[in-house]
Amino acid sequence: MDQSLLRLRNGTKVFIRAIVDNFSRCVLAWQVSDGYGGKLTKALIEDACRLAGASKCHSVPNVLVDSGTENLNRHVDHLVQTGIIKRTIAQIDISFSNSMIESFFRTIKHRWLFMLSLDNIDCVRKHVGAFIEDYNTLIPHSALHGATPMEMYLGRWLPAQVDELKHNEDRAKERRQIANLSSACGAFPAWNRDPKSAFRARSSSEFSGYLECPDKPWK
Secondary structure, three states: OEEEEEEOOOOOEEEEEEEEOOOOOOEEEEEEEOOOOHHHHHHHHHHHHHHHHHOOOOOOOEEEEOOOOOOOOHHHHHHHHOOOOEEEEEOOOEOOOOHHHHHHHHHHHHHOHHHOOOOOHHHHHHHHHHHHHHHHHOOOOHHHOOOOHHHHHOOOOOHHHHHHHHHHHHHHHHHHHHHHHOOOEOOEOOOOOOOOOOOOOOOHHHHHHHHOOOOOOOO
16 A cells, blocks of 8 residues: 655645555555545555455455554554554665565556646546556556456456467467568568578578669669
């Protein structure tokens, strides 16, 4: 869990908060507001816990946070004391930082929000919601071998799907190699060879003709 500051065109500050499941990279809950504090953090955690409960996750979640005041306060303390969550403070309880959620904020800002004209908080909330919906359900994640975060979170990404994706990827690469190697380019003829052997060394006499400048310019 973390929050990130976003400045609008008029200089207004907007705070974006999110909770990301570190295993699946799925965004479990998010908020956009013009302020921050313990009550907002508590509400965000409760939203994430409701989703986890609906997904039949019965273990007590361990929430990784930084040492900001929005995370260390009586409202969040109450959730810890009543056993709703466990809390781990990055670079205090553990040696490493909260890099997973920081990576998400870098992605949503640089790939989406910074390219938009954002004039008010409602506009930010709309675009953050649209991005997170696509991020969770449509965009394959490289760290998940082609699965979307929601597929991984719900356990819907099976080994057979991983094998099928790898098979289709290999076939696409081979078709692209064949298409590239069979295309004539100007004075150079098409290879018309097996792509696996197309790059093997050929005799110097074969290459010498290609190295000479043709009478006509290349197309």
